[in-house]
Amino acid sequence: MSDDFPISVAGLNHSFGIGEARKQAIFDVSFTIKRGSLTVLMGPSGSGKTTVLTLMGCLRDVQDGSVRLLGHELKGAAPAVSEDLRRRLGFIFQAHNLHGSLTALQNVLMGLQVHSYGDPQQNYRAAQHALTLLGLGDRLDYLPANLSGGQKQRVAVARALVGNPEVIFADEPTAALDRESGMTVVAMLKKLGAMRGTTTVMVTHDNRILEMADRIITLEDGRIVADR
């Protein structure tokens, strides 16, 4: 079951703040996501897209309801379980979050080193390959400060993909990319889905990506208002 549906969310509620200031952001959200699919989360600003994404990605503790990720229940999961799960995920953040002291190649290597296995030479080649695929073969030893915004974002994508994650979570990954490289990235994600069964959940407003999505879930005020 978890093989076919790496993510299933049921009756999910989430609130921020405490006491008087406590405010519910997510109301009774439920869905299951199929392996190898590209799912888009959309909705107006403040509708809860990022919150749902971070809950699914083990970046935030589940308060109420159930989130099953790769066969593990996240509600009440031990920190070690979430850490292990995160190693099987890939994150592409809105801000690139590259490490400024590391070169492009070293940043990508960080995506591999989290797995204790793998020999250094092989890791090095894999990182180089990932960057080359994203058109950065000639920028391997550049520090982030010497890369353009789009180039930095592509390094971040390479870092997320290089470890062969089973699920990729992306929050407006194409915002910082020009049209062409944005589409290259999405095409890569689709290809990974078909070839390796990599599942992608992405927050985006980009119309051309919506066309490529297998499924679109629309949130409004913390509730699912459309799912197709």
Add this chain to the structure above:
Amino acid sequence: MTRLLQWLFGRLPIGWLQLSHNRTRFAAALAGVAFANVLVFVQLGIMNSMAVATLKPYGFFQADVMISASDANSMTEGANVARQWLFQALADPDVTGGAGIFVGNVSWARGEKTLGLTTFGVDPTLPAFLSEAMARKAATLQLQNSGILDMYSRGLPRDEAAAIRPQSPISFEVSGKTLTLYDTFAGGGGFGGDGYMMVSDQTFLTLFPARKSAAPDHILLHLRAGADPDVVAARLRDLISDKSLRIRSYEQAGQDDLSYQQTRRPTGIIFGFGVIIGILVGIVIVYQVLSTDVADHLSEYATFKAMGYRQRFFLGIVFEEALILAVLGFVPGLVVATGLLAGMKAATTLPLAMTPAMAGMVFFGTLVACSVSGAIATRRLANADPADLF
């Protein structure tokens, strides 16, 4: 460097890359650690030289047990002791012999400068109570009003000291008497006087008319081979009627003197404090650098957390940085301190020097201090929350 560390850790040396990325901060941090090291080294060097200087006069003599007055915290301090206690001590079957020694200060007015000489009066017919080097020269002391001088006396030009030989003695006036120096010995480096001088007890008594031959400053005893000086000293404390006396093994007397100088005398306490302040300065500087560095990289750390890196990994980065600062800061600190101590030695004639033991101890201390700073700085890691990244 990056390659070496990568090979060492089996991962990218993030700590090193982070530190070396911000050159100015890195240089400031290293300078800080080096400065703290220099501070500690100089204080320790002075404390060490104080130990060498304190124990120096004990090396002029050979004894197993020493009897001193109750207020004799060092060789040169305290009231005198009655010679009759020497005779009482000889009643102990393990005591094979004894000798009294006298201590006083002689001023040698040399034009502009006056040398203050810590002067010992000894019995030249009992060379067994003198160190071997001193015993070889004891014969000349049998001449009335003769002396042998510390060749390393502060303010005495080296060539002038070297010229003092039995065949070319020099004389000077002390309290109306003419004292003739026939030879020299290696003393040097005191915090008290400028140097040492040895005279016979007879000469001593003419230089210090108020002193009596029946009341030397200390009594030295020799024991039968194999006798335990501490055991005999305890027995003598029972045997000798004056219970206020300090009767200790010769070894113990030196150690007591040393701990008195280092923990009770203001100079010793000040230098001890200097060491503590140096360590604190080092810890504060390293903590400041490491915690700023952690704070500056919170979002990167949060990203690594999101990628599945564990707390251990982040602690590793901070400790890696701490160790790099310790090692790379220690080296210039050692070099500067060695030079500084050598310069101070030349200027003061104190036995100041960098010793391997000191270097090893300070290196170890630096590692510990940097790790402590690192450990405190890691508390800030908790602020890296991957949920804040989106």
